[in-house]
Amino acid sequence: MVPITYYLLLAAALFCMGMFGVLVRTNALVVFMCVELMLNAVNLTFLAFARMHGNGLGHVSAFFVIAVAAAEAAIGLAIVIAVFRSRGTVNVDDIRTMKH
C-alpha cells in the first residue's frame, strides 16, 4: 500500500513546477502547457483524496477538470493565435497592453 501522502507530495511538486513555468517562461504556449501541468496536479490530488476517503466524488471532479481544461486550452490557444496575428509574437514580455 502506497501512502496517499506520497501522491500528494508528487502532486505538490508537479503543481509547483507548473507554477514555476508559468512565472518564468516567456513563450505564451509554454506558459499554457505549464498551466496544464498545474491542472493535472490538481487532478492528482482529487484522485488521491478520492482514494483516501474511498468515495467516487473525486473522480467526477477530475472528470470535470479535464473538460474545463479542454475548453480553456481551446480558448487560450485561439487567443494566442489572435495575438500572434496582431503582434507577430507570442512573447509575453512584448505583450503589455493591460495597463491603465
Add this chain to the structure above:
Amino acid sequence: MNIELVLFGVFAVMTLLSAGLVITARSPINSAMALVSTFFFLAGIYVLLWAHTVAVIQVLVYAGAIMVLFLFVIMLLNLGDAPHRGKPTVTRLLGGASAAGLLAVLAVTLGRMDAQPARLDAQGQATFGTLAAIGQSIFTTWLLPFEAVSLLLLVAMVGAVVVAKSRI
C-alpha cells in the same frame, strides 16, 4: 517493498523528469512532447490510485486531443526555438522563488500528514473508480453540472472560432 510502491516510484520519477523538461526545454515542440509523456506517466499514477476511468480519459483527451491542438498551433505559428530565455526580471525571480517556497511549505505540511488509502469492502473494491460508478453519479447527482460543462465546451468552441479567425 511491494510491486505497487516500485511502480509508483518509477512513474513518479518519470513524471517529474518530463515535467521538468516541459519547463526547461528551449523549443516549444520539446516542451509539448515532454508534456505528452508527463500525461502518460500521470495516467499510470492514476491507475495506481484505482482511477482507471480517469486514466483512460486522461490519455484520450489530454494526450490525444489537447496536445494535438497544441502541436497544431505550434506548427501553425511555426515557432522555432525561443529567441532568448526571458531575462531575469525582479518579478521572474520573485515568482520562481515563491514557487519554490510554496513547494517547500507544501512538502513540510504534507510530510507531517500521514494519510492511508481507505480500506474498501468487497463491493466497494468492485465498483470504486469504475466507469459505471462515475457514470452513475455524473448522470444522476451531477447531471446539471455535466450539462453546464457541455454548454461550456460549446461556448468555448464558438469562442475559439470567433477569436482565432480574422474574419468570419
Add this chain to the structure above:
Amino acid sequence: MDGTLVEFFRTAPIPPEVLSPSLGLIILLPLLGAFVCGVFGKWLGRANVHLVACSAIAGAFVLSLLAFWATSDAAGGRVVSMANPFGLDRDTIRYAIAHDYGTWFAAGDFRVNFGLLVDHLSGILLLIITGVGFLIHLYSTSYMEHDDGYWRFFAYLNLFVAAMLTLVMADNLVLLFVGWEGVGMASYLLIGFWYTDSAKAWAGRKAFVTNRIGDFAFLIATFLLILTVGAFNRQADARDYNAAGSSRARYEQGISQKGPVTFKGLEKLALALPQGSGGAVSLATPIESGPLSGYTFGGVMTATMLLFLLGAAGKSAQLPLYVWLPDAMAGPTPVSALIHAATMVTAGVYLFCRMSSLLVLSPTAMATIAIVGALTSLLAALIAFAQDDIKKVLAYSTVSQLGIMFMGVGMGVFWAAAMHLMTHAFFKACLFLGAGSVMHGNGDETDIKKLGGLWKEMKWTHATFLISTLAITGIFPIMSGFFSKDAIFHGVHHNHLHGLEWVSTFVYVLGLLITASTAFYMSRVYLLTFTGKRSPEAKLAHAHESAWHMTLPLVILAFLAFATFVYALPLMPRSGGGTQPVFENFLSPVLRPAEAVARAAETVKLDTSSPSVGDYAFAWMWALLGGGAAAFAYLKFFPSRVGQPVPAFARAVRRTALNKFYVDELYEFILIRPVKFVAFILFRVVDALVIDTVLVRGTAYVTEKVGLGLRRLQTGDAQAYAAIMALAILGGAVYALLQVLS
C-alpha cells in the same frame, strides 16, 4: 324695579341646556362667512359679500347675546350652574355654560378637547367682539366701497372675528392658542391688505414675527404648566386636593377627560398650591422628579407667568414687543379699529384675567407685569406727544391704554382691567372710526397739521370724536373711561404685593403722569383736527360728512363710551358687607377663585374699599391739568408764535419723540442685523465652505488622488501579477503552516 321685569331679565329666552350645544355656531358663522366671501366673493359681487359678511357677524352677535343671557339665567331663583369636571360633586361652576365637542387631538397621556366655555368674562368679550365687530363691518361696507379687494377684506375680517371668538371661548390653553395665533394670522393678512405697497406688507410681516416671539414664550409657558400639573399629581396628597375642593380621583379623571391645560383644572391647581392647605405640596415645595426636578412650584409658576407676560406683550403690544402696533396702522382704518384697538390687542389682558388664579400665586410676576405696563404706557404717551399722523397718535394711545390695563392686572384689580378693556373697546373703536371718517372725508389725509376746523363740516364725526376724547382723557368725569381708569388706579394704589409694597406707589405715581399726558395728547389731536380754522395745506378745500353706514356706528359707540360708566358705580352689595361696583360684582363668579388663592397664599393684599369722591376729584385734577396744558399750548401759545423760530432743544426733543425714541432702530441694530449676519456667515463659511467644500468635496478629491497614485502599479505585465499572486499564496500557506505548527 318691578318683579316681572326682573323675572324677564333673569330668564334667558333660550335655556342654557338648550343653548350650550350650539355654542360652536358662534364661531362657525363667521368662519362660514369667511369661506364664502373668500372663495366665491369674486362672483358674488359687492352687495352680496356685504350681506354675507355682515349677516354672519350679526348672527354671531345674536347668538352671543343669547349665550350671555343664558349665563346670567336665574329662572325661578335657580342660578345656572354646571358640574366642575375637576371638583367634587357638590362643587359647581355658577353663571357659566360650556360644551365639550370631544377630542381635538390626543397623544401619549396628553389630550386637547374642543371645549367651549362662556362665563361672565368671556360673555362680555363675546358681546364686544361681535357687537363692535358688526358695527365695524357695517362701517367698512361704506369705507371700502372703492376698493376692488372688498371680498378679500371681508373674508379676512370674518376670519379674524372667528379666531378672536375661539380665543375668548376656549376652555383650555391650547384651543386659546389657536385663536391667539389665528388672530395674529388674520391681522397679518389685514395689515398687508394693500400688498402692492411693500412697506405695508413688511408691516404685516413685522407684526406676525413679533407676535411669533410672544407665541414662542406662550408655548414654552404652556409646556411648563403641563409639566407642573404632572409634578403636582405625582406629589400632592389628599389635603392638597381637599384645599382645591377636589380629590385625586376626580382630578385625574378630569385631566384624563379634558386634558391637563383646561382653565378649570389649572384653577384647581392654583387653589391647591398655597401654603394654607398644609398638604404635601406648596409654593415652596421643590419638584422631586421629572424635567423640572429641583425647582420649587412657586419658582416654576413665576417663570411660567413671566413667559406668559412675554407672550401677552407680543399680542398686546407691551414693552419690549410693542413696536409692531404703530406700523400695523398700515392696514385699513376699520381694521385698526377692530383688531388693533378693540379686540385682538386686549387678548393679553383677557389671558391674565382668565388665569388670574395662577397669576396671584407669584407676586414677582405681578409686579413685573404692573411695571412693564406702567413703563409701556408712559413711553407710548410720550411718543404720542409728537406724532402728527392721526392714526399713529391713536395707535400709541392704544399702547398706552393697554399699559394701563396691564397695570391693573399686575396689581390684582382684574375686574377693573376687564372693565377698562370694555370701555376702551368702545371709545377707542369710536376714535379710530372717527379718524377713518375724517380720512374718508379729506382725501385720505392723515396729518393732523393739515386738517383742522372740521367741526363745522363733519358734525357727527366731530361730536362722537369729542365724546370719545372726553371718555379716554377723563377731562369730563361722567364718562366710562374716567371711571374705569380711575378704578384701576385706585386698586393699584391700595392693593399691595407681598414683599413688594413699593410697587403700588411707584406704579400709582406713574399712573397719574400717564393720566395727565393722555389728556394732553388726546386734546392735542382733537384741537388740531377739529377746532381752529382749516389748514391751508389741506388736500381738499371742503371735507364732506360720511354716509350713514359710517356715522351710525360712530354714534352707537359714542353712546356706549358714555353710558358704560354706570358699571363702575358701587351699587351692588358686597358679600362681606358694604357695596362694590357693578362690574366687580358681575365678574366675581370668574374672579372669586383668584381672590381665594390670594387670601390663602398671602401674596397679594386685595383692598375692597371703593374710591371716595376725593379720589375722583384728585384724578380729575390730573386730567384737567393735561387737557388744560394742551388747550393752552395749541389754542394760545403756538398759534401766537407761528413763523417764529423754534428753539433747538425743543426741535431735538420733538425729533426724538417723533422717531419713537429710536427703539425700532435699536432692535434693528442689536437683533435683526446680527441674526441675518450670523445666518449669512453660517451659510457661506460653515455650510458652503467647511462642510460642503472641505469635507464633502475634499473626500472626493482625496479618493481621486489616491486612485491616480495606485494606477502606477498597473504595469500590464501579466506575469508580474501572477508573481504577486504566487507570493500571496505562499504567504497564506506559510501563515497557515505556522498556525498549524503553533
Add this chain to the structure above:
Amino acid sequence: MSFFDNHLLNVVIYLPLVFAALVLMLPASEHGQVRAITFVGMLLDLVFGVWAYFRFEPSGAEFQMEYRVPWFQQFGMSYHLGVDGLAVSLLLLTVFLGPLVVLASTTYIQHRIKEFHLALLVLQTTMLGALASMDVLLFYIFFEAMLIPMYLMVGVWGAEDRRMAAVKFFLYTLVGSLLMLVAIVAVYFISGGPGVRSFDYGTLYNNLLAANQQLAACASGPEGACASLDGLAATLHTYGPWMFAAFALAFAIKVPMWPVHTWLPDAHVQAPVAGSMILAGVMLKMGTYGFWRFAIPLFPVAAHAARPFLAVLAVIGIVYGALMCLAQRDIKKLIAYSSVSHLGYCMLGLLAVTGEGATGSAYQMLNHGISTGALFLLFGFLYERRHTRLMSDYGGIAKVMPVFTAAFVIITFSSVAVPGTNGFIGEFLVLMGTFKSTLPLGFGAFATLGVILGAAYMLWMVQKVFFGSITHRENQHLRDMNLREMLTTAPFIVLVAVMGLMPQPFLDRIAPSTDRYVARASVGAPGATQAKDDQLRVEVMSLPSTAAAARPSVPAAPLAARE
C-alpha cells in the same frame, strides 16, 4: 376576497410596476398615452393604498396585512411584507403623492417623457416596498433600489448642473447605506446560530431583546458591571455601538441631519418638480422611518447612549436650517433648507422617547410630506412660467396670480405651523414631547426658537415673491393657475385643513406604533419604566411549516483526524 386578504400589500406595491410594463410597451412618441397610463396606474394605486389604510385596524396586531413566503431559506431570508401604523400612514402619503406628481409634470417634462414616467412608476414601487418590507434585507434592497430612479430623475431631467447634483446625491446616500449593509449582515450573524439566524425583522428583534435587556441592566449598574456579560450580550456590548453607528449614519444622511445635509439643497435645486416633491415628500421619511423601525429598537442601549448627541444634532438642524433659509436667494434652496429644519423636529420628537414626541414626530413626517411637497409643486408652476429660482426675479406676483398666491400663502401657513393647519399639531406634540422627556429643558427651548425663525423666513420669502409692486416686466403677464394646476393643488390644501382640524383619525392609527416604539426604545434607558416582554416582542406570522430552513453542511471534524 381572500386574495386581497393575503395580497393587498403586494398589489399596492407592484401595481405601479405593472403599469410600468404597460408604459414600456407603448411607443415613446405617444406622450399623451404614456401620461394617461401612468396617471391611471397611480390613481389605481391610490385607491388600493387608501383601502389598505382603512383596512388597518388600530386596535389590532402590530403588523397587519402580512404576507410571507420562503425566499433564500439558506440565508434565513423570506419575502415578508407587513405594515404597522406608521408604515401604513407613510404608505398612504406615498400613494397620495403619486398621481399628483404625474399631474405636476405634465407640462414640466418635455423630453424623454416615456423614460421619465417609467422612472416615476419604478420609484413608486421601490418606496412602497421599502415601507412595507418586514425583512431587513428586503428593506435594504428596496432602500437601495430607490436611489436609481431618483438618480436618473435628477440627472436626466434636472436643471443646469444636474449631473453634479445627481452624483453627489447618489454617492452621499450610498456611503451610508453600504455601511448599513455591513451592519445588517453583522447583526444577522450575531443574532443566532447557524440555521436559526434570520434576516426577518421580528426574529432579529426577538433574538436581540434579552441581550439588550441584560445590557441595559448592567449599563445602569456599577462601573465595569458589563465586563461580566457573556454570549450575545457581550457581543452587543462590544459591537452594538458600531452597528448602531452604521445604521444611524445611513439614516441620518437620508433624513438628512446636520451636518450630513449638504446633498439635499443641491439635489432639490436641480431636481425637476416631481423629483423634489417625491424627495421631500417620501424619501426623506425613509431616514426617520429607519431610525424608528431599525436603528433605535435593535440597539436601544447604544441609541440611549448616543441620544444626547443625536438630539443636539437635531436641534442644531432645526435652528441652523432656519438660519440657512434666511441667507438664501434661491427659492428652492430655501425650501430645501426648511426641510432640514422640519426634519430636525421629526428627529427630536423621535429622540425624546415620549408618547407625545413620537406621535408628533410621525405626524410631522406626514405634514412635511404634504406642506413641503406642495411648496415644491407650487414653485414648480412658477418655475415653468419664468425659469428662474431667484427671489429677486419675482416680486408683486400676487397682483397677476391671485389664486396662486392664495394657495401658496395657505401652504406657507401650514409650513410655519399656524394652529388650524396640520403643521401645528405635529410641531406642538414634538415640542411638548421634548419638554416632557428626560432631555434637558434647553433642548425644547432651543427647538421652539424654530417657531420664530420659521415664520421669519417663510414670510420673508412670500413677501419677496408675491408682495410689493411688480418689479420685472416679464412678470407683468404671468397667467394664473389653470384648471389642471388647481386640481393638482386642491388635494394638498384640503389635506392641510383636514389634518389640522381633525387629526385624531390619523393619530389613532399612529398611536399603537408609537406606544411600541417608546416601549422598545426605553429598553435602553436604565431608569425608565420597562414594558413587559410580550409588549416588546415583535409578533409576526411564521413561515409555512413545510419550508424548513436548510442548514449549511459543516464538516464534522478536520480531515487530518480521520483514519
